[in-house]
Amino acid sequence: MGKTLAEKIWADHVVRSAEGEPDLIYIDLHLIHEVTSPQAFDGLRLAGRQVRRPDLTIATEDHNVPTLNIDQPIADPVSKLQVDTLRKNCAEFGVRIHSLGDIDQGIVHVVGPQLGLTQPGMTIVCGDSHTSTHGAFGALAFGIGTSEVEHVLATQTLPLVRPKTMAINVEGTLKPGVTSKDIILAIIAEIGTGGGQGYVLEYRGNVIRELSMESRMTVCNMSIEAGARAGVIAADETTFAYVQGKPHAPKGAEWDAAVTYWRTLHSDADAVFDREIFINADELEPFVTWGTNPGQGLPLNASVPNPADIADEEERGAAERALTYMGLVAGTPLKEIKVDTVFLGSCTNGRIEDLRLAATILGGQKVASGVRMLVVPGSARVRLQAEAEGLDKVFIDAGAEWRSAGCSMCLGMNPDQLAPGERAASTSNRNFEGRQGKGGRTHLVSPLVAAATAIRGTLSSPADL
Amino acid sequence: MEKFIAHTGTVLPLRRSNVDTDQIIPAVYLKRVTKSGFEDGLFGAWRNDPEFVINKPEYSGATILVAGVDFGTGSSREHAVWALQNYGFKVVISSRFADIFRGNSQKAGLLTVILDQTDVEAIWAAVESDPTVALTVDLESKTVNYADRSISFAMDDYTRWRLMEGLDDIGLTLKNIDQVSAFEATRAAHKPETLPVLH
Ligand code: SF4
Numbered sequence: 020m021g022k023t024l025a026e027k028i029w030a031d032h033v034v035r036s037a038e039g040e041p042d043l044i045y046i047d048l049h050l051i052h053e054v055t056s057p058q059a060f061d062g063l064r065l066a067g068r069q070v071r072r073p074d075l076t077i078a079t080e081d082h083n084v085p086t087l088n089i090d091q092p093i094a095d096p097v098s099k100l101q102v103d104t105l106r107k108n109c110a111e112f113g114v115r116i117h118s119l120g121d122i123d124q125g126i127v128h129v130v131g132p133q134l135g136l137t138q139p140g141m142t143i144v145c146g147d148s149h150t151s152t153h154g155a156f157g158a159l160a161f162g163i164g165t166s167e168v169e170h171v172l173a174t175q176t177l178p179l180v181r182p183k184t185m186a187i188n189v190e191g192t193l194k195p196g197v198t199s200k201d202i203i204l205a206i207i208a209e210i211g212t213g214g215g216q217g218y219v220l221e222y223r224g225n226v227i228r229e230l231s232m233e234s235r236m237t238v239c240n241m242s243i244e245a246g247a248r249a250g251v252i253a254a255d256e257t258t259f260a261y262v263q264g265k266p267h268a269p270k271g272a273e274w275d276a277a278v279t280y281w282r283t284l285h286s287d288a289d290a291v292f293d294r295e296i297f298i299n300a301d302e303l304e305p306f307v308t309w310g311t312n313p314g315q316g317l318p319l320n321a322s323v324p325n326p327a328d329i330a331d332e333e334e335r336g337a338a339e340r341a342l343t344y345m346g347l348v349a350g351t352p353l354k355e356i357k358v359d360t361v362f363l364g365s366c367t368n369g370r371i372e373d374l375r376l377a378a379t380i381l382g383g384q385k386v387a388s389g390v391r392m393l394v395v396p397g398s399a400r401v402r403l404q405a406e407a408e409g410l411d412k413v414f415i416d417a418g419a420e421w422r423s424a425g426c427s428m429c430l431g432m433n434p435d436q437l438a439p440g441e442r443a444a445s446t447s448n449r450n451f452e453g454r455q456g457k458g459g460r461t462h463l464v465s466p467l468v469a470a471a472t473a474i475r476g477t478l479s480s481p482a483d484l
Numbered sequence: 485m486e487k488f489i490a491h492t493g494t495v496l497p498l499r500r501s502n503v504d505t506d507q508i509i510p511a512v513y514l515k516r517v518t519k520s521g522f523e524d525g526l527f528g529a530w531r532n533d534p535e536f537v538i539n540k541p542e543y544s545g546a547t548i549l550v551a552g553v554d555f556g557t558g559s560s561r562e563h564a565v566w567a568l569q570n571y572g573f574k575v576v577i578s579s580r581f582a583d584i585f586r587g588n589s590q591k592a593g594l595l596t597v598i599l600d601q602t603d604v605e606a607i608w609a610a611v612e613s614d615p616t617v618a619l620t621v622d623l624e625s626k627t628v629n630y631a632d633r634s635i636s637f638a639m640d641d642y643t644r645w646r647l648m649e650g651l652d653d654i655g656l657t658l659k660n661i662d663q664v665s666a667f668e669a670t671r672a673a674h675k676p677e678t679l680p681v682l683h
Contacts, residue, residue, distance in 0.1 A: 034667040035660055045667050057517030074679040097515045104517040115678050136676050174657045266682040269674040277674035
């Protein structure tokens with residue numbers, strides 16, 4: 020019997036396996052940031068241990084950093100302590116770090132791919148649940164906890180229980196204006212926020228194959244929102260072309276050897292998945308969330324659902340609570356919902372292609388009065404690239420704020436936050452209560468919907484302009 | 485991780501059930517960047533009450549916590565275990581623990597022992613009438629002993645072996661580190677390294 024992609028990568032990384040014990044898996048790349056690493060380094064120190072492979076480890080500052088006045092000291096003392104601690108730990112243990120102001124600083128999941136450190140067939144971990152992003156390259160990548168961060172630092176391995184596999188086939192033709200963000204929001208609405216628990220999701224089908232690398236990253240990024248620790252997409256010519264020429268991509272004969280290996284990284288025709296689901300791309304529309312978890316989403320043309328229509332008691336209760344928190348009335352057309360803020364950025368949609376997409380809509384237009392729009396590139400390099408292409412001017416001329424790189428308004432850990440009751444259309448990945456600031460209300464959207472919403476002031480797609 | 489064969493110490497009787505991890509270590513302490521020094525936050529909300537049992541001088545120096553049913557429920561924060569250990573506890577006894585807390589404690593080397601509620605009550609009564617009563621928790625024989633009583637407890641062989649050998653997950657992996665080195669030697673040359681820095 021053939022193997023699935025995830026099974027192949029797994030098999031290639033088993034250091035040790037014993038009956039009744041988890042497999043010991045070798046980790047090819049360990050990404051770290053300031054929030055989940057301090058106790059791991061402290062644990063090493065307490066035990067007198069070293070980082071086994073600093074040359075397979077890289078750190079960046081993202082969650083806590085401000086996106087304005089980045090040349091000044093971080094104002095919040097807790098944020099500053101976390102960032103300073105990361106810097107000290109990296110210096111002490113010999114780990115490469117890209118600090119605020121460095122050209123390679125940025126959101127950890129944007130930095131790995133742009134440096135060419137994310138490659139097919141690798142195992143990649145980070146103390147951050149959106150590590151699943153890197154699966155877009157045909158890598159097995161997942162988030163881990165602080166104890167596991169310490170384990171990887173000390174041994175470059177992790178004891179892991181092998182996950183099950185789920186195929187998600189997306190076939191058909193996307194309508195204009197429907198993007199990868201809409202695909203993944205529709206998938207999560209279909210299988211639910213717990214539907215992927217215990218599985219590695221493999222996204223496949225003609226629609227996935229036709230996506231650009233950055234769009235694939237958006238899909239894999241949100242695997243965790245469906246409950247899966249990892250999502251993968253088979254590596255192909257699109258992947259190779261994206262990796263080639265990046266700073267840490269293989270060169271010369273090594274490139275050829277790498278590509279030869281990478282071409283084997285797909286699920287065999289006779290591989291059997293533990294579960295398989297099908298999504299008809301013809302039917303997909305721009306998608307938006309109305310509630311307080313990423314599974315509570317609907318096509319933009321729909322109306323706020325009526326909890327009374329939901330049969331499942333638990334889901335009905337959740338919907339009622341969500342509508343109360345979101346300040347929404349059942350039956351309201353989603354397109355009539357007015358927003359205060361639009362956030363374009365995050366590890367889901369903060370890459371250059373996302374900025375380009377939004378700029379195509381915002382060019383020559385104005386952000387509606389009373390609406391603020393934050394455009395936050397995912398990394399310093401993305402920011403520079405956008406500026407080289409003149410995208411910053413498009414955003415600024417439209418009345419948006421052009422910021423420096425970081426997680427920004429994706430989570431309320433840095434100065435970019437929603438005020439209580441404030442409503443946002445956000446290209447990030449989580450609409451949990453308070454995620455973007457205490458009392459803040461989040462609607463998850465694609466970059467195209469974000470741009471159109473900024474112009475009209477109500478949830479909109481480019482077709483409404 | 486220190487080896488745990490047997491431990492003898494005095495007891496802090498905590499007559500409360502459903503002590504969740506927010507009570508063990510309140511969220512404000514989670515902003516810390518170390519694994520040590522959490523003893524000041526242990527039972528943070530209750531410590532202000534001079535009548536709270538941990539503040540009574542007769543129980544100072546206790547290293548065994550005997551708590552009510554459902555100890556360690558709530559969020560999965562690993563800090564709860566660190567706080568108990570930082571304070572000086574080596575063993576927690578209860579008639580039922582939350583799963584994640586028990587998993588975290590076994591990883592970190594804090595022994596969690598499950599006894600029947602009647603045995604827990606008996607220990608409370610004994611200690612409250614004489615706080616100097618010493619308890620010996622013997623992992624070798626899987627017994628809790630005090631005065632003339634000896635109570636057996638259950639513990640799976642794998643966890644018991646790990647605790648007696650003093651092996652945390654990292655320690656266990658380090659036992660097999662030669663296999664890791666051998667695997668590393670086969671790592672394909674085309675795989676990237678983060679050092680030296682390339683632009
Ligand atoms: S952008 Fe948001 S989801 Fe991504 S790493 Fe930062 S905080 Fe996490």
